[in-house]
Amino acid sequence: MPQPDQTDANIPMIDISNPTPDVAQQVLDAASTHGFLFVQQHDFLLPSEQVESMFNLSAQFFAQPTAQKSTHAIHSEAAGGINRGWVTMAGEALDPSHPGDPKEAFNISPPHPDLQPLPSPLSDSSTEIKKFLDSCHAICTRILTLLGTALGIEKKEGGEKWFADRHDESKGPSGTIFRMLFYPQTNAAHGAASSIRAGAHSDYGSITLLFRLPGQPGLEILKPDQTWAAVPVHPSSDLVTPPILVNIGDLLSFWTNGMLKSTVHRVTFSGGEERYSMAYFCHPLDGARLEAVPSMVIEAFGNKGADELESQRERLGLGGSEGGEALTAKEHLDRRLKVTYGLKA
Numbered sequence: 001m002p003q004p005d006q007t008d009a010n011i012p013m014i015d016i017s018n019p020t021p022d023v024a025q026q027v028l029d030a031a032s033t034h035g036f037l038f039v040q041q042h043d044f045l046l047p048s049e050q051v052e053s054m055f056n057l058s059a060q061f062f063a064q065p066t067a068q069k070s071t072h073a074i075h076s077e078a079a080g081g082i083n084r085g086w087v088t089m090a091g092e093a094l095d096p097s098h099p100g101d102p103k104e105a106f107n108i109s110p111p112h113p114d115l116q117p118l119p120s121p122l123s124d125s126s127t128e129i130k131k132f133l134d135s136c137h138a139i140c141t142r143i144l145t146l147l148g149t150a151l152g153i154e155k156k157e158g159g160e161k162w163f164a165d166r167h168d169e170s171k172g173p174s175g176t177i178f179r180m181l182f183y184p185q186t187n188a189a190h191g192a193a194s195s196i197r198a199g200a201h202s203d204y205g206s207i208t209l210l211f212r213l214p215g216q217p218g219l220e221i222l223k224p225d226q227t228w229a230a231v232p233v234h235p236s237s238d239l240v241t242p243p244i245l246v247n248i249g250d251l252l253s254f255w256t257n258g259m260l261k262s263t264v265h266r267v268t269f270s271g272g273e274e275r276y277s278m279a280y281f282c283h284p285l286d287g288a289r290l291e292a293v294p295s296m297v298i299e300a301f302g303n304k305g306a307d308e309l310e311s312q313r314e315r316l317g318l319g320g321s322e323g324g325e326a327l328t329a330k331e332h333l334d335r336r337l338k339v340t341y342g343l344k345a
């Protein structure tokens, strides 16, 4: 296993308020070099107060007794089905070669048209949750559109909206999930010997928005030299609130022939502290076919991403290279959930 290396990951910070071709290029460069970027000046799409109040709601939820939280257990009918609801302590392993992660989570999918059944106190804030999910999606749409611009997708093929259209939630269901995460203090009973709180993994979908709190670091990314680098919560002293951290997921990497990088990351910190984070995992519509993206930039990139794709296939437990039919986004996600949760479906 690579050893921790506490140097800063040097992830670029990008102001997305004015979507010029130059900003689009910055997003593409960050996505294809680091697989991560910080987004600032997002308040016009997602006000910081919404983030703050969602963190408060999350803390209230996780503070409840287990009996209350488990009424909406993950995958249960009461929680609205597969990949929705509460994940108990050590209930999943993001790195399947390690024991369950010492954390709890609650998964909420976008409303279709109503929100899934929610336990108290989340149920009392459904309007606020819906608004937050919409705002997160608006940020994802902006980033996906910037990527479409920088990849030079031709107008006749759908132009800059090529990716964003395939994530248009008004057109049908998707695997998109918003997740509140809670990493409680651990003790020996929870296997506190390990400081790894979320095992090494890459995300499943297109892009992820990650929200963290000042004073609660712990995220590390795996650098190309196989050492870990810490990702600061607050990379610039100019900012009042932490920027949103955005990362590319496996699906978008796969879709762009490995040009965009789905970087492996993990969470580690010592057991004596607790930590909250929230992630919005944006996925394409279930039926979106992961066919070749009509982009000269990706064409010119050619097979340079072959290694990236190969290591992704290994992480997905798919064995050797797979040719043939383009998968749909749903088929891609189902494979991945099977590995994480040990689901048979």
Ligand SMILES: O=C(O)CCC(=O)C(=O)O
Pocket (backbone or CB within 6 Å): 181, 198, 203, 210, 212, 219, 265, 266, 267, 277, 278, 279
């Ligand atoms: O809690 C964090 O900072 C990151 C969590 C994460 O990477 C994930 O849940 O996919």
Ligand SMILES: [Fe+2]
Pocket (backbone or CB within 6 Å): 201, 202, 203, 265
């Ligand atoms: Fe992740």
